Amino acid sequence: MKRHLINPGSTRATYERLHFSQANRAGDTVWVSGQVGIDPATLQAADGMEAQARLAFEGAKAVLEAAGASLADVVELTTFHTDLRGGVAEFMEVKDKYFPDRYPAWTAVGVTQLARPEFLVEIRVVAVAGSGAD
Numbered sequence: 001m002k003r004h005l006i007n008p009g010s011t012r013a014t015y016e017r018l019h020f021s022q023a024n025r026a027g028d029t030v031w032v033s034g035q036v037g038i039d040p041a042t043l044q045a046a047d048g049m050e051a052q053a054r055l056a057f058e059g060a061k062a063v064l065e066a067a068g069a070s071l072a073d074v075v076e077l078t079t080f081h082t083d084l085r086g087g088v089a090e091f092m093e094v095k096d097k098y099f100p101d102r103y104p105a106w107t108a109v110g111v112t113q114l115a116r117p118e119f120l121v122e123i124r125v126v127a128v129a130g131s132g133a134d
Contacts, residue, residue: 030068036121056123078125
């Protein structure tokens with residue numbers, strides 16, 4: 001089984017500069033690197049948990065689509081939060097819009113910091129392409 005690196009056009013510079021892929025696909029399984037709440041046009045962090053969570057899920061969605069999968073195919077969600085007390089309820093509201101049913105396994109981890117001080121949440125997903133189809 002051959003591994004395929006997934007780096008949609010706008011993320012190619014990240015691959016070249018920071019030496020990591022947005023995702024890897026082997027067979028039907030797709031491992032998506034951590035996605036954060038940055039505006040892809042400006043590379044600036046969004047203000048607040050809701051906006052950052054939305055952008056992180058949109059990033060994961062775009063990477064999955066480039067890999068031939070979708071959010072419906074996500075079997076595992078891991079999230080890293082800088083404030084588990086103050087932001088998880090707001091995060092869950094956003095998460096539930098992207099996963100309204102057939103919920104993936106989810107692990108939420110509290111951390112003291114992420115890659116940039118303004119980041120509030122980072123998400124990573126594992127998907128099995130085609131598994132979300134009814």
